[in-house]
Amino acid sequence: TLTNGFFYEKLDTTNTWLFRFGKKGYFYKGVEWNNAVFDTVNKENPLIVEVEKIPQGEILLKDIYYEFDSPDLTEKAKTTISNTIFKLLIWNPQLAVQINSHTDSKGKLSYNYKLSKARAKSVVDYLVELGIDKSRLKAKGYGETKPVDNNFNADGTDNPEGRALNRRTTFTVLE
Numbered sequence: 001t002l003t004n005g006f007f008y009e010k011l012d013t014t015n016t017w018l019f020r021f022g023k024k025g026y027f028y029k030g031v032e033w034n035n036a037v038f039d040t041v042n043k044e045n046p047l048i049v050e051v052e053k054i055p056q057g058e059i060l061l062k063d064i065y066y067e068f069d070s071p072d073l074t075e076k077a078k079t080t081i082s083n084t085i086f087k088l089l090i091w092n093p094q095l096a097v098q099i100n101s102h103t104d105s106k107g108k109l110s111y112n113y114k115l116s117k118a119r120a121k122s123v124v125d126y127l128v129e130l131g132i133d134k135s136r137l138k139a140k141g142y143g144e145t146k147p148v149d150n151n152f153n154a155d156g157t158d159n160p161e162g163r164a165l166n167r168r169t170t171f172t173v174l175e
Contacts, residue, residue, distance in 0.1 A: 011033070013035060016032060016033065016034045017032070017033040017034075018030060018031070018032055018033075019031045019032075019033065020091055021049045021051055022051045022092075023051070025053060025054055026051040026052060026053050026054060027051060027052050027053075027054055027088060027091075027092055028051065028091045028092045029049055029050075029051050029052075029091060030087070030090070030091040031047070031049055054173050057172065058100055058170035058171070058172050059170055059171050059172070059173075060168060060169075060170050061080065061081070061084060061085060061168075061169045061170060061171060062080070063076060063077065063080040064077045064080055064081065064123070064168070064169040065077055066119055066167075069115070071115060071118030071119045071121070071122050072122060073122050073123070073126055078126060081123060081126055081127065081130075082130065085097070085123075085127070085171060086127060086130050086132065089127065089132050089136065090132075094175075095136065095173055095174075095175070096135075096136045096137070096138070096173075096174040096175045097136065097137060097138070097171045097172065097173055097174060098137075098138040098139070098140050098171060098172045098174055099120045099123045099124050099127075099137065099138070099139050099140070099169065099170075099171050100120060100140050100141075100142060100169065100170045100171065100172060101116040101117070101119035101120040101123070101139075101140075101141050101142070101168075101169045101170075102116055102142050102143070102144070102146055102147075102148075102166055102167065102168050102169070102170070103115055103116050103143050103144050103166065103167055104144060104147070104151050104162075104163035104164075104166040104167050105144040105147070105151040105163075105166070106151075106163070109143060109144065109145075112143035112144045113141055113142075113143035113145075114141070114143075115141070115143070116141030116142055116143045117139065117140070117141025118141070119141065119169065120139035120140055120141050120169070121139040123139070123169060124137045124138070124139045138174065144166065147162075147166045148165050148166060148168070149161070149162035149163075149165040149166060150162045151163050151166060
């Protein structure tokens with residue numbers, strides 16, 4: 001029974017239940033209910049599930065790192081992808097996303113564009129390997145054209161922190 005956003009139902013506690021919460025314009029969120037949850041949740045102590053509105057524009061995927069001059073994903077990047085965007089796509093089968101990769105300004109513009117495109121493709125390929133339908137994914141490389149910080153300090157010296165912020169992977173919800 002659903003009343004004022006609250007769901008009440010008597011469930012068989014010997015099973016594990018998977019619930020998907022959300023609404024149009026929001027990311028759906030999955031919750032697994034097992035004996036541990038059944039033992040703690042009741043009318044006085046309800047399980048509260050907050051769903052996040054789908055933002056416009058790029059969404060940063062933290063901890064997606066690459067070796068210098070390489071489009072290959074590190075093991076840490078694969079773990080991050082598995083724990084973030086992969087789960088998001090599993091729980092939101094209606095979503096199609098574009099994976100965006102960016103570089104700092106070291107190197108030639110054309111090279112950075114190719115490198116960022118290859119990095120975005122490596123994320124898409126890994127998501128397909130995990131079981132996401134390729135038709136839901138698009139790879140886009142921006143090279144150094146969309147920095148979020150300065151690659152150089154005001155005095156012309158190198159800005160390593162800014163460069164690190166510019167070497168990023170994001171995603172955009174297409175539909």
